[in-house]
Amino acid sequence: MKVDVFANDDALTTAAADLVHLSITEFAGRALGIATGATPLGLYAELGRRASAGALDTAGLSLVALDEYLGLGPSDEASFAAYVHSQVAAPLAIASERVAVLDGMGDAQQECAAFERRIRAWGGVGVQIVGIGSNGHLAFNEPGTPFDSRTHVVRLSEQTRLDNRSSFASGAVPQFALTQGIATIMEARRILLLARGASKAEAIARALTGAPDPSCPASVLQLHPDVVVLLDSAAAGALELPISA
Ligand code: GLP
Numbered sequence: 001m002k003v004d005v006f007a008n009d010d011a012l013t014t015a016a017a018d019l020v021h022l023s024i025t026e027f028a029g030r031a032l033g034i035a036t037g038a039t040p041l042g043l044y045a046e047l048g049r050r051a052s053a054g055a056l057d058t059a060g061l062s063l064v065a066l067d068e069y070l071g072l073g074p075s076d077e078a079s080f081a082a083y084v085h086s087q088v089a090a091p092l093a094i095a096s097e098r099v100a101v102l103d104g105m106g107d108a109q110q111e112c113a114a115f116e117r118r119i120r121a122w123g124g125v126g127v128q129i130v131g132i133g134s135n136g137h138l139a140f141n142e143p144g145t146p147f148d149s150r151t152h153v154v155r156l157s158e159q160t161r162l163d164n165r166s167s168f169a170s171g172a173v174p175q176f177a178l179t180q181g182i183a184t185i186m187e188a189r190r191i192l193l194l195a196r197g198a199s200k201a202e203a204i205a206r207a208l209t210g211a212p213d214p215s216c217p218a219s220v221l222q223l224h225p226d227v228v229v230l231l232d233s234a235a236a237g238a239l240e241l242p243i244s245a
Contacts, residue, residue, distance in 0.1 A: 033066065034066065067102065069173075
């Protein structure tokens with residue numbers, strides 16, 4: 001696990017974009033794994049700039065998203081499908097046939113199984129971008145989720161629903177979601193974990209330095225052979241650097 005801490009946001013965004021850019025080339029024929037949330041927005045904007053300048057070739061690239069709220073479709077602006085299309089696929093000029101987001105409106109069990117098949121059919125994930133919840137969640141895998149979980153339906157924790165409330169004008173955050181399982185996420189060839197802000201400091205310290213345990217889902221990343229962690233100084237605030245692993 002490689003951990004880098006940045007004093008300024010632009011430097012963090014550039015380092016993340018450089019790594020994703022390189023990984024897209026290195027893992028050609030595999031999909032790019034997309035996280036939603038506020039943290040990677042600058043990264044996606046920078047990748048979009050590189051793509052429109054012709055510096056980043058996205059021909060043939062597919063996108064696979066981590067999770068979606070149950071009951072939301074792409075026409076709902078709080079859905080992760082809407083986020084992936086507007087913040088990632090459009091700037092990277094990727095057609096919607098090459099974008100996979102879990103369907104929050106269909107038969108949930110069938111959708112979870114179909115999504116696993118789709119990831120495999122698309123060659124698996126090369127680099128997977130992930131964030132972290134303030135409670136240590138990974139995608140929507142909440143504390144207590146087994147490390148061998150596959151794509152499944154989850155009941156969101158109160159903490160997660162509170163953290164994500166600002167995306168919902170009504171304040172009514174769905175109670176359930178669909179998420180790639182922890183074992184599904186761990187099949188990506190490389191994982192890039194991004195975190196910003198003091199609200200993530202405790203979760204980051206547990207994830208990177210505590211014993212890997214389902215009580216902190218992101219701690220599973222210690223068991224992956226190729227993980228890069230990029231943090232701002234606030235998110236690194238509870239770490240005793242340097243981390244060795
Ligand atoms: C959300 C998503 C995660 C995301 C995390 C952090 O609930 N399900 O995939 O990484 O929480 O979000 P943010 O970057 O907005 O802090």
